[in-house]
Amino acid sequence: MSDTPGVKPSHTPVSIRKQGNTGLKISWDDGHVSAYRFRFLRQNCPCAACVEEWTGRRLLDPETVPLDLVCTKVEPTGNYALSCTFSDYHNTGIYHFEHLRAICPCESCNGNRLE
Numbered sequence: 001m002s003d004t005p006g007v008k009p010s011h012t013p014v015s016i017r018k019q020g021n022t023g024l025k026i027s028w029d030d031g032h033v034s035a036y037r038f039r040f041l042r043q044n045c046p047c048a049a050c051v052e053e054w055t056g057r058r059l060l061d062p063e064t065v066p067l068d069l070v071c072t073k074v075e076p077t078g079n080y081a082l083s084c085t086f087s088d089y090h091n092t093g094i095y096h097f098e099h100l101r102a103i104c105p106c107e108s109c110n111g112n113r114l115e
C-alpha cells in the first residue's frame with residue numbers, strides 16, 4: 001500500500017460501473033452522477049502520447065478514435081485515479097478523479113463550464 005502524495009481529491013467516486021459496451025458511469029460522493037462514453041474517455045486520454053506534457057496540446061486526433069471503441073478493463077490506481085485499457089490496446093492513460101469530474105459531459109457540468 002502506498003500513500004498518495006499531495007492533496008486529497010475534492011471529488012471521490014462512491015461507485016464506478018461499466019455500462020455494457022457503451023461507457024462508464026460514476027456516482028460521486030456529492031451525489032452527482034457522470035456518464036462517459038468509452039470513446040469520449042479515449043479522446044480525453046491524458047497520457048503523454050495523447051497530450052503534450054508541457055503545453056497541454058492535444059496530440060491525438062479525436063476523429064481517429066474508432067466509433068466502436070470500448071474499454072476492456074477499468075482499474076483503480078491508488079485512491080485518486082482510474083486506469084483504463086481500451087480495445088485499441090491503449091492503456092497508458094491515468095484518469096485522475098479531478099480530471100474525470102472536470103470533463104463530466106452532463107448538461108449541468110457543461111452549463112457550469114460555459115459560465
Ligand SMILES: [Zn+2]
Pocket residue numbers: 045046047048049050051090092093
Ligand atoms: Zn493516451
Ligand SMILES: [Zn+2]
Pocket residue numbers: 032033034104105106107108109110
Ligand atoms: Zn456532471
